[in-house]
Amino acid sequence: MALWFTSPQLGNRRDVQITNFQTNQKYTEYTIDICLDDIRWQVKKRYSEFADFHEELIKHIPTIDAKSLPPKKLLNNNSPDFIHRRRLALDNYLKYLFQFFTINSLQLPECFVNFLDFHLYEVHGIVRKLAEELFLNGDKILSAPGKKPFSISPLQMHAITRRIKLAEPPCDSNDPAKDLSHILDFLCHVKYVQIIGSPDNFGTSTIKTQFLSFDVSFFKSVEELILDCVQTSQITGIDNLKKTVRHLSIHRSLTSIR
Incomplete structure (x- = not known):
């Protein structure tokens, strides 16, 4: 990554x-x-x-x-x-x-x-872009009626997982809207989530999102989780979801989860 x-x-x-x-x-x-x-x-x-x-x-x-x-x-x-x-x-x-x-x-x-499209392919750029999107629209997504799942990619999940492990402050730019805490707060409250990967290279890069590792323990309230085209053996933190998840759906993915 x-x-x-x-x-x-x-x-x-x-x-x-x-x-x-x-x-x-x-x-x-x-x-x-x-x-x-x-x-x-x-x-x-x-x-x-x-x-x-x-x-x-x-x-x-x-x-x-x-x-x-x-x-x-x-x-x-x-x-x-x-x-x-x-x-x-x-x-x-x-x-x-x-x-x-x-x-x-x-x-x-x-x-x-x-x-140079760092916001599409590099950890800090990806996290800042998502943080700003959730700063602007996160409350609207959480309060929307129905059970439409919030869609996030393995690339974004991997970037969050990598970013949170870095010895850096949560806001690494001059714009408070791009603070990592906006993402973590949103993921803590979202109830319906789908994580969708792809077997193809992402954009113009050599990244194959299907094979990226990521942690799902950020989801504290998720009730429905859909995994599509991800390598489930690369997912960590799944045990943390057992208290809240009522429905887990897996498509086009390996079935070994740790």
């Missing part, structure tokens, strides 16, 4: 590279390959998106070199030679940012997280 530590860890792998590009008559789109430990994913961005991102980034962190992004070119910006040089320059720009945040042990700003 992808995990970015603010302070570099021994053996922790962080790589970013522009591996390809596609050009049409209007613009060129660059394929960015991100690697954290054993997880890889891809993001595609145009130069205009780089420019918007860079403008926002230097507002948040003025110590970043404002000239590190290659400048905009108005004419002949689709020539093969120019695209090749811009690709190399953008590649160096991303490597510079990775090195900058690593050397300075800085928390990744939200614009960086969103630009």
Whole structure:
């Protein structure tokens, strides 16, 4: 599972590279390959998106070199030679940012997280995104009539399980809406839950959610639990649910639960 530590860890792998590009008559789109430990994913961005991102980034962190992004070119910006040089320059720009945040042990700003899809594939980004969603909608979900189950993925459950074990404060951003405690409070009260995985890779990444481990002991009030396409042998904390769960449904999953 992808995990970015603010302070570099021994053996922790962080790589970013522009591996390809596609050009049409209007613009060129660059394929960015991100690697954290054993997880890889891809993001595609145009130069205009780089420019918007860079403008926002230097507002948040003025110590970043404002000239590190290659400048905009108005004419002949689709020539093969120019695209090749811009690709190399953008590649160096991303490597510079990775090195900058690593050397300075800085928390990744939200614009960086969103630009490179950390909110989809990296533990902190996933948890912050879910925390904000539940901060805004958690009470509405809990008070909704009927028994419609709250749907959560093994990826989100795995990220919560990993995040809670880290020696870090529950809120690792400047936005209190992204506090881990919003998730834990919601999971403590939700009664109907379905955890649905997939045998396919998640998004553009190498993550297979079906095989991720996670803990379900966060659910303190759950009465109905549906497990679909998960590796049940990887689930821990199931004994904690025996006092509350009235119905457990398992689909497309192994049947050994500990």
